[in-house]
Amino acid sequence: MDPGERAFAELRRMVDAHGWAIRHVLGNSSAAPFSYTVGLTAKGWDELLITGLPAEVADVFIRNAVDEQDSSGAFRAGDRTEALTESGSVAFIRVEDRSGLTAAGRMLGDFEALQMVWPDSNDNFPWDIGYRNPPTAQPLLGPASRPDRAL
Template identity: 80%
Template sequence: MGLFLTRTFAAGRWTEHASASDAFLTVDLHDSDIATITYAPAPTSRGLVYLGFQPRDYFEDPKASSDVDLDEQAAGLAAWAQGVTGAKVESTSIRPLLADAEVEDPLDDFVEETTARLLTLLGLPPPPLSERQAWSATAQVPLLVLEVERRCARGRRVRRYGKGVDSPGERAFAELRRKVDTHGWAIRHVLGYSSAAPFSYTVGLTARGWNELLITGLPAGVADVFIRNAVDEQESRGPFQAGDRTDALTESGSVVFIRVEDLRGLTAAERMLVDFEALQLVWPDSNDNFPWDMRYRNPPEAQPLMGSAPGPNHAS
């Protein structure tokens, strides 16, 4: 499994949370294949570039990402660096690192390497990682150190397109199946695009007699932590049920479980499991209000609910 990581640089430091600052840069790594870089201030209404692959090519879905003016964004990143970190870098040095449309082979085997190069040009230190990860002392790129599976840097990839080669979607599904066969379960992360929120879900917990787990509206790295903590908690306390509320998964608040009523978006689980049920982990806003509460502050599209809100007396 590749690296999933979301970090934001603002006010002179890296954090794991989004920033309300006028000047920020967020790095969102997806399975060591795609890095989504968002930043402000930007030359247009939104600063956005991709490293590795553009999502629309990787997922073979034209709706998965919008058109990006790479020359304009390279100039925007150069201006951002000069204004925020004081680094002086030419846009022509940044432009080759950005993912072109319809690229067949990325610049580096691991998008972490490309990300590290970009951060260096922008005058940024590498972001801090979790205890499951470590930075390479030589290249300053993140490497998973506790994964059961390691992938060789040069042997990891084959060409993703061309006659007789599986599509990225089919290759991702085959890798997911292998992980389920090896470990009993796995997590599928689906990138958000346009107005659609990202979501993540498990495949394989059904074999334990449990519900599959789903969470929406969070970057892959954050969602991964929530889901893995939920699985660990179920191993010690037993399976969660619809309506349960717990604060054992994160220090930042509690989550509530609701029954997923529409399973059609969980395509990998549908293909692999056929018959299954799922619970959605619903997270609160910054004031600990949930989407069904009157004082909930986030817009509905920030965390789509895939089932009905619990009754007024949901468990705690």
């Protein structure tokens, strides 16, 4: 079995055992890293994705978001919350480009996803005037619009 098939089989085992799992995709000189869930669809939730963070940091954000959804209900596009981190808020946008979420597509077929968008060091989001990070630091896979619901 090739390494890609081994990784997919391990992801499937994790989803079977725990109901969901996180897939981390390493970045390179031309693409930012990203991490996403596989299996939240079975709970009636959107899969979650975060871009531009190291796997260990993304893992914490995603696990906190899943815990928050377990206690408070599913996030929706347009939501913004400070419940996931001590360092600021996180906004949610609809993911339109799901092409990179290959393991989720293979395992789930059709699914919806939300991107968790994090602010820069001044608490500005990519759609805010004064956002300090380059677009390549946190690629947006959906419409960059100001979230309208604070939680």
